[in-house]
Amino acid sequence: MLVEIHKAQLGDLEQLQQICLNAYSQNFAHHWHEGGLDWYLDQQFSPDQLRQAIKSAETDYYLIFNDKLPxxxxKLGYSRLTEPWLELEKIxxxxxxxxxxxxxxxxxMVVHIAEDKGKKELILYVIDTNQAAIRFYERNGFSLQEKTRxxxxYFKEELKGAWQMRKRL
Known part of the structure; x- marks a missing residue:
C-alpha cells in the first residue's frame, strides 16, 4: 500500500469531482430520500462548486490515492480563521x-496542517448513527462534545442527529 495525499488544484477538477461523487455515493446513498442524493451531489460536488472551493482561501480539498488510484x-474548512480550531469538513x-x-x-496530515496554522484543536461533525466513524475518531484522539442536527x-429524518467532535492538538 502506497498512500499519497495531494492538495487539489484546478487541473485536478475532473478527477476530484469523480472521486467525490463515487466515495460519497458509495458510503451514503441510503441516507437520502428519493431525489435527495442527486440534489446533494450537485450542491456539493458540481464542477462550479468544486472550482469555487479550490479557488477559495476558506477551503482546501485533498485527493487521496492508494497505489496511484484515487x-x-x-475537505478542510478555514472559514473561521480567527478561531483556534480547524474544521475537518469531509473525509x-x-x-x-x-x-x-x-x-x-x-x-x-490534517493534524500537521492545523499545527502549521497555529490551531489548537480540530473539529468535525459526524452522524450519530455512524458508530464506526465515531469509534475511528475516538481512537484517534477526538471526543464527543455536543449534540446537533x-x-x-431530503436527508432521512432518523439520520439527522450528529455529534460535534474535537481533538486538542
Missing part, C-alpha cells in the same frame, strides 16, 4: 479501502 478525498474513502490505514494517514432537505 480512493477518497478530504470519505471508498468502502473497499476502509480499515486499510488510509483514514489515519489523512488525519495525521443536520439541516439538509
Amino acid at each position: 480512493v477518497g478525498f478530504c 470519505y474513502v471508498l468502502p473497499s479501502e476502509k480499515g486499510s490505514g488510509i483514514g489515519k494517514a489523512v488525519l495525521d 443536520l439541516d439538509l432537505p
Whole structure:
C-alpha cells in the first residue's frame, strides 16, 4: 500500500469531482430520500462548486490515492480563521479501502496542517448513527462534545442527529 495525499488544484477538477461523487455515493446513498442524493451531489460536488472551493482561501480539498488510484478525498474548512480550531469538513474513502490505514494517514496530515496554522484543536461533525466513524475518531484522539442536527432537505429524518467532535492538538 502506497498512500499519497495531494492538495487539489484546478487541473485536478475532473478527477476530484469523480472521486467525490463515487466515495460519497458509495458510503451514503441510503441516507437520502428519493431525489435527495442527486440534489446533494450537485450542491456539493458540481464542477462550479468544486472550482469555487479550490479557488477559495476558506477551503482546501485533498485527493487521496492508494497505489496511484484515487480512493477518497478530504475537505478542510478555514472559514473561521480567527478561531483556534480547524474544521475537518469531509473525509470519505471508498468502502473497499476502509480499515486499510488510509483514514489515519489523512488525519495525521490534517493534524500537521492545523499545527502549521497555529490551531489548537480540530473539529468535525459526524452522524450519530455512524458508530464506526465515531469509534475511528475516538481512537484517534477526538471526543464527543455536543449534540446537533443536520439541516439538509431530503436527508432521512432518523439520520439527522450528529455529534460535534474535537481533538486538542
